[in-house]
Amino acid sequence: MATRAEAQTILEQLAGPDARLRDDQWTAIEALVVQRRRALVVQRTGWGKSAVYFIAAKLLRAEGRGATVIVSPLLALMRNQVAAAERAGVNAATINSSNIADWSEIHDRVRGGELDVLLVSPERLNNPDFRDQVLPALARDAGLVVVDEAHCVSDWGHDFRPDYRRIRTLIAELGADVPVLATTATANDRVVTDVATQLGVGSGAGNDTLVLRGGLDRESLRLSVVQAGGPAQRAAWLAAHIDSLPGSGIVYTLTVAQAHDIAALLREQGHEVASYTGSTEAAEREQLEADLLANRVKALVATSALGMGFDKPDLGFVVHLGAPSSPIAYYQQVGRAGRSTASAEVILLPGREDQDVWRYFASVAFPSEVMVRKVIGELDRERPLSTPALEPLVDLGRSRLEMVLKVLDVDGAVRRVKGGWVGTGAAWEYDEPRYRNLDEARKREQQAMLDYQSTAECRMAFLRRQLDDPELGAEERCGRCDNCTGIRPAVDVDATAAEDTRQRLMRPGVELTPRKQWPSGLGKLGVELSGRITDGPAPGRAIGRLTDLGWGARLRKLLDDADAEASDDIVQAAVKVLASWDWAARPTAVMGLDSDSHPLLISSLARKLAELGRLIDLGTLRYAPGRRPVTAANSAYRVAALERAWSPPEPDPIEAAGGPVLLVDDMTDSGWTLTMASRVVRAAGAPAVLPFALAATS
Structure with missing residues (x-):
């Protein structure tokens, strides 16, 4: 049976000869190693939570138990933990996005019982190969399962790491005598309760669970x-x-x-x-x-x-x-x-x-029920769809779509397999109270x-x-x-x-990198475009980003205010950007983009730039009759909505200008509006289009 003296020896290897094992650390280690209990440890940063699980891992291995599995959220954390484990003589490895070439060897070491500790990201738990070939053996033979930074289960919920919620499935499949440790430094009462519910550890999860919750004062x-x-x-x-x-x-x-x-x-x-x-x-x-x-x-x-x-x-x-x-x-x-x-x-x-x-980050939280059910409806139970293939079928950006798929996977409505995602046919309910509660908690x-x-x-x-x-x-x-x-x-x-x-901060100028590749699946939306973009714009410029410390506040106010003529300071900022623009060929003409919100701002800026730069003023590229404002979130839907969005301009003035056209817009986010508009101008005879926007979102 493990003793405190053995734990002290390992701690000295881990932290140096002057380190001393505290009573509460030994309480946690004893509960895990000797009593095979589940524990929730909520202690301030620097208390020594990692020492608890590394010492427990070493002691359990000495008793012939299997490897300890540590679910860890960030690469920096994994690297530090592996280094700490090695100092204590613990054989540790990590599987994450930065060491793909090593995965196969690490899988073999897991199966061969060579590792004391395996650190994995929560996303790895649902990688098909890992889930089907490695995870069953770990769940069967694990000496200890550790959920580090366990507040991710609750505090960020679905909009940070939905895969953390998958850990409850892993824990449910563990043998009865496999101890579980959840650790965090940042958990209020609400988070502690939710961690207990999600992971089956902590207060309310059973009378045999140890809860160590200490003071959070940081005296330094x-x-x-x-x-x-x-x-x-x-x-x-x-x-x-x-x-x-x-x-x-x-x-x-x-x-x-x-x-x-x-x-x-x-x-x-x-x-x-x-x-x-x-x-x-x-x-x-x-x-x-x-x-x-x-x-x-x-x-x-x-x-x-x-x-x-x-x-x-x-x-x-x-x-x-x-x-x-x-x-x-x-x-x-x-x-x-x-x-x-x-x-x-x-x-x-x-x-x-x-x-x-x-407010921006809150605005990209979990989508509506209608949108989520659209994702479920597009998935077949037999034929997998990759995320890029699914993207054109639903109006969600890539990151939000991936988040929705992970949540649906955790909830059992879809499943990740080799080749992509399939539906399961299982009934699914939109957890509206959960999302509402998360939003209310966020506001508080x-x-x-x-x-x-x-x-x-x-x-x-x-x-x-x-x-x-x-x-x-x-x-x-x-x-x-x-x-x-x-x-x-x-x-x-x-x-x-x-x-x-x-x-220094107010120096205007942000480069706009042109789109180089059409989104996949446009054919499903009736748009016959694919592969590389060969008729789009050249690299462009914006005065600044909406998030800039310098220009951000001024540009946000400009775009929030009522439409008005471009002020002198905006015009001068635009001139500075144009003067520092290292273009291959100087523009000979300028054209404004039609706008629902700022038509006067854009047209006046284009006119003043024409006067100051001695450019031909080509007026405004007008919307086509019956065109609807684009509200789509993902790239394929945006391109489809922008196809034929403008009336073709008269080619004679463009051809007479004989050179690149400066195309002026108020704001650019995805870049697709300027891409699609540039194609229209080039089709009318412009040899090149130089996009220019007042503001970029990022």
Whole structure:
């Protein structure tokens, strides 16, 4: 039988000779290894949850038990966990999207009993090969199953990782004496209850379940909120103060565009930083993590892609340039800092535009029942359809379609097989109460995040209360935050520095990459287009993105306001973009696109650009009679709706211009409107079309 002394020995291998196993850690390990119980551990970041499952895995293997399966959500977390396991002499491997070439060998090692620990992403649980060939043996012979970051089951629900809900199926198929551990640092009462329901662990899941729920105070964190003003002032504040922050750290932004823009701005001013987002290649992510761990950069400017499980014990600061939409997400991200330091700075720089970003992400939540049933109806029970083949048959973008399919798979209405997806014929009910409750919870948490910014109470106590910390006293204060100490970071920014930052951020110009390939399946929608696009536009430009820290707010206001003539500052911004455009051939003419919402804005901008640039004004490319506004979400439906959307223009003026045509629109998102309109203009005789938009959505 495993002993505490054996557990202590493994801990020293894992964390060093000075590490000491705490009583509550041994309580969890003993419940799993000796008593074969199920456990839910809700403890703050840095408590040592990973030590519990690695020690338990090693002890169970010593007793001849099978491999421990750890379901883990992010690549950064998996890499850190494998490295930690190796330090403790644990044979560990991971199966994820970045090591596809190794999957077959790892599968063989699992079947051969060579691994102590296998880390898998929740999506891997429904890969047909893994599900049918590897998972049954794991479920039968597993020594322990661990669900790390278990709040993903509830807190983000279907709109983050629907595959987390699939874990309950794995657990249901386990042998009676296979222990299960669910861990998280960020769970309030609602999340704890939902995790218990989804996974069969935790309070309410049975009298024999161990629940270890500790206090969430982080004694090293110094929380502050800095109301520095608009986007330029906040960026200037960061540039002025980042070098005075301790050690190296993370600057979080709400969008990918902001991460790239802020990183570029800071680098221009001599700061060693790099951007890290969900679009960063896996190999580059690994290098950037290593650079931060080794203090080769002052900071990574990151989206939430750098979050759970990234383990740099001496991380000196976390700055948020924009507020996350919930205190739970905020607590999880700031928990990266100060894990082995006496003090770490945690600073929030909120902006008024944060709520626009929250609303956008909320708008792409789970679709309507009609749309979901359309997906089910298009799937055959025998003939698989791949996601690209299904996409033209339903009006959903690729990412939302994949999310719907995963939810339906978890619910048993569809099944993933080799070659794609099939229907199961099983009855399915739209869980409207669940989606409504998620939306209501999201709104409550957004309001709580606004309240955090303005509260006069202890900020750490505020966050702990949002997480239903069982150890929080009625009048408890941390004594470290700006509200407790009265010591606040300076808000003022040097006027010259702020203006310089504003000028840098307000430099207009975003490249618009043209579409190169037609969506698959257009023939099913009556459009005979396929393969490469050979008659579309050249690369284009926009003044800025709606999410930009510089131009974003101004462009959003411009497009929200009533239609009016283009103002001088918009025209001058457009001229600056055109002047810096490295085109192969200068345009000789300009044409505006017809618009339902901004016809005067577009036509006046086109006219003024014609005057200033000495271009031929070709007027407006008009909508065809009977044309309907395009509301389609996915690419195939958009192209089908835009086919024959404009009346062909007179070819004589276009041919007389003799050169490329500048095609002006107010906003571009998917790029299909400018692609399809450019084809019409080229068909009328233009040798090339140069798209130009006031704003891009991303």
